[in-house]
Amino acid sequence: MVQALQEIVAARRQGRRAGITSVCSAHPVVIEATLRHGLSRQGPVLIEATCNQVNQEGGYTGMTPADFRDFVLTIAARVGFPAERIILGGDHLGPNPWRHLPADEAMAKAEAMIAQFAAAGFGKLHLDTSMGCLGEPDALTDGVTADRAARLAAVAEAHAPTGHAPVYVIGTEVPVPGGATEALDHLQITKAEAVAATCAVHKVAFARAGKTAAFERVIALVVQPGVEFGHDAVIPYAPEKARDLSSALGGLPSVVFEAHSTDYQSAAALRHLVSDGFAILKVGPWLTFALREALYGLDAIADVLEGQPPRHGLMRRMEALMQAKPAHWLRHYQGNARDLWVQRHFSYSDRIRYYWPEPEAEAAVLEVEARLAGRRIPVPLLRQYVPCVSAWDEGGDGFHEVLLRAVAAVLDVYRSATEG
Known part of the structure; x- marks a missing residue:
């Protein structure tokens, strides 16, 4: 199915508009919503796992690449989505989870990781070796980055199933996964000349590694088109500012751009991105x-139906959990106690997403669901607290359907941007 990604590149070369949404999440509701959303149209669904979520050591999800593949395919079978229409991708594959180690050790672990991604049938591999390891500068030279990317590609080529050669995404100017943690007033759009230089240095590195055929399957470059989000702000795409960058694709007919951190962009901005060659839109x-x-919102509705103003019990329980286990947010949020409180629950970077699989969080969610079971929710009340949903199935699985619809509402925005 990775041929569908290569067809997007071909469409761009022929002057036709084409794009695809890359869903970067390991939450089962998000995966289910994505696959259900894909049932209503033809073509592939692209689902990606990052090196921090999923790796040979389990990542923060506890899943290896094969585990993640089976996780997605199990959900697909349940909802009736054809497995052959799923493209699995590995995102930010490189030494990032082990950059506290010397480069040789970190790269050895990165090689073991990409071997498992390739062997598990992940067909789209983003080679991200731009970060320094122990004793190195934070950002490496293009030459070092390309040499390390070629090393990883060689491992992937050796472990991919026969007849299922992966496609690759490269780049040396890779935005921070999950959104920025610093001020957004100095965002730098990738220079057009840097694009050609990146391609050239990778082409040489792949050839030196004896992997010219693998380089011919590079379909995209990660660049910074001038989009980003922080805790409470979003930088919208400005086509006029990215005009030179977009025009650089004219000299590189075999690739498109991959845009990271496109979350919270408007439908119009996303459409402009695709039209300008940023054909792979990542959202998480x-x-x-x-x-x-x-x-x-459903927690508040349960309180109202019980005859009282919202008590925000779910929020309180999630707050206690995040305070007890602060590792996922402590280094990412800044400010005084009130700022941190707001960011823990409402930051666009959504660090709370790491906590939903915790047993305490799952129990709290199940309690809200039980309080709403068999209840009728008047539409005006539903609109007040979950405005993206206009109906509640009191006789069925209304709670779960509301969650799916909330996620699908975001996917609708991306569909309108990538199709037609």
């Missing part, structure tokens, strides 16, 4: 942000 935190909005 926005999907779980929408899920959290729906969960908090």
